Amino acid sequence: MACDYQDRMIGDTPAPSPTYAVEGHGLVKAFGDFRAVDGIDIAVPAGSIYGILGPNGAGKTTLLRTLLGIIDPDDGHRTLLGDPVPIRQARAIGYLPEERGLYPSMKAAEAIAFMGALRGLPLKVGRQRARALLTDHGMGASIDKPIRQLSKGMAQTVQLFGTIVHDPRLIVLDEPFSGLDAINQGKLEALIREQARRGVTVLFSTHVIAHAERLCERIAIVAGGRIRFEGSVADARDQLRPQVRLRTRASDGAWRRALPAETLAQDGAWHFDLPDEGIEPLLHALLEGQAGIESLSIERPGLHDAFVAIAGAAAAREMDGGKAEEAAS
Template sequence: MNFALGDWQLAGNDKASAACAPEQGRLAIEARGLVKRFDGVTAVDGVDLSVPEGAVYGILGPNGAGKTTTLRMLLGIIDPDTGYRRILGAERPQDVAHAVGYLPEERGLYPAMKATEAIAFLGALRGLPLHEGRRRARELLEQHGLGYAADRQIRQLSKGMAQQVQILGTLVHKPRLVIFDEPFSGLDALNQGKLERMMRALAAEGTTVIFSTHVIAHAERLCDEVAIIAGGRVPFAGPVDVARDRIPAQVRLETRAAEGPWRAALPADARREGNIWLFPLPDTGIEPLLRALIEGEAGILSLSIERAGLHDAFVAIAGEAAARALAEETPEEIR
């Protein structure tokens, strides 16, 4: 069979793919009360996570919030001081390491290694035989327009190309769970789009995708669920829609009339900008308000209901300081 990954197609082959199909309602990762301290400083403070199989799950927060430390605990690279974690049904992450792909934030390819060998080597670390890894590596590089670089050393590749090679090395052994730590760093806009499409396609085939990011736009476009992390804590973890619903939808109303009996129907906290009124959607919904506006001859020129975005939800949940830190780290062109 083939894992259809759009511009990032990964050839699959075997029964293992069918065996890895997610069961409805199962969790790929479950963590409770994870705590990690370094030299007396608490980096992660009681993190709880539940990641459904087959989801695209984002861990969203500014640098220093505890994202990387949390991922490393889940992977078994470091152990929590206290807390519980289960990954793909195993309490020891090392027992399922062959079924996990991991792209660390610090890229770690050997500069003298050729692209094909680098991908095969990363697969071998997860139990894939080297000869099979080399075959798959050449196939993957061809599929993604990098066939010409198969025998080039990593030091001869651009930063973005080396990043793509490492991403392919993360996937070459066909993992059930893929964990990316800040995967979009170092990629131009074109390759960021390719990576987004690859993540969606992986999830559509049943692979669980977890990625950390400080860019809200990526999380909002990609994620079924997010964990918002700030100061080592997770004040929210769950569906993106639930996070956005923390803030009432906003009504934007433009009227022809500036005054009239209809004004009494507007909420007390309505903000006026000329003949435009801005206010949260009333609990009673829009219909009673519409009726009052029409009967009061407000002369409705336009009326729209705008749902809160993930950025607004992040501010409400994590606070202004965390939101400012996030904004400072996000390139202006993708905010």
């Protein structure tokens, strides 16, 4: 990028980077009788892209705000960049809340510099970095345009640049893809990867499974204020067996006995879970029995399938509903 990032931290000298950028243990946050966060343990490795995945109302926003120190937990404790008092690390954090907000009359570059100033970045440096960010990402023509003249996607990009302009060590994004079209979603994904390549930890929440599957090294699946799964995307997908889809010329024969008991015949093909012993014994039986193999594919379950298995079909329907609303926006 054109801007100089050597003047990284403004204010206090940062402490050595911890193994985990964010940690929470036994976190509880209730509003009246409703537990939005209900005994959550979470650890976000430093330098990773980590996604909190769950339907609207699952407790994602409350969890993020609790981890950041915006609200205090009723029980449990947390550390942010190794600090047990998260608010002390505010200048090292870039936070994009779910509720967006920019001054409509403020020019794009000034809005970015202003957001940086709130994190201790001198306005002069913020203006230089803002111009570089906008130029480097194809928005140079918007530098001096008021926010009200920008499209929704461009305005949201400006707010994202304001989140990262002070060069934070941790970026926290609450539903960052909400309301963006496919093109701007792709640009945001590229920007997240760019920050991660620089060693920045990125923690974001989403109700769109595809974003988590493409971006995240680790995820937490949240439903009903609790973490139902925590681990890598591959680990989540491994909760389900790979699926086999087999087409044969013959419809019956001794080879049928080699198919697993739960095999389903659908759309002219046999469907079943990959057996524990692998596919080789079945292939042998099919060949010996002259089943006439036309096609055979082994498909690993996607994250959506894993989400259904982990969080339940009802939570998945809520996720799909949110995705449909986003596509219509």
